[in-house]
Amino acid sequence: MDNVRILDKEFKLFISEKQIQEAVERMASRMNKELKGQKIFLIGILNGCFMFAADLIRNLDLDCTITFLKLASYQGTSSTGKVKRLIGLNEDIKDQVVVVLEDIVDTGITLDFIQKQLRGYEPAEIKLATLLYKPEACRQDVSLDYVGIEIPDDFVVGYGLDYNGYGRNLRQIYTVIE
């Protein structure tokens, strides 16, 4: 399937299933080397990371546990309107080595926020891993430890990533046709 239509937009094939799997395996193999002998606490950020997290963890040869968190937005009373909150962390991550799993880093605002929130729980270390990274779009000074594939500043879907909720089921990654 080279082109797909999702809602009102047309997308073309951008990253094949093989390229995705190779990128995930490269990331896992670096983690296996660099984090060897340590207990690892993986934290996947929902919704987008579920496929990446499932494929990554199958390639990890480490003592690891995994949990998934979600960013919830609600209308706050501040002038900016929307306030975000990280929900779902019931485990104690104090003094643990945490690896955050993101599907994509665009402006970097989400990951920067997540990292700041997690620091409050006093983990020993926080490592950041993302399957996709848009360097041209990133406006935050987030230091990424593991990056799968760098991509241009275009909207993509598939492999967990959505357009208005749809397209997450696609096995390959597609980019929008303008």
Ligand code: IMP
């Ligand atoms: P950031 O805060 O701008 O880095 O964006 C992070 C979130 O925006 C990601 O976790 C995705 O949910 C979403 N996002 C950013 N770029 C894309 C894209 O190209 N396709 C689908 N979702 C995206």
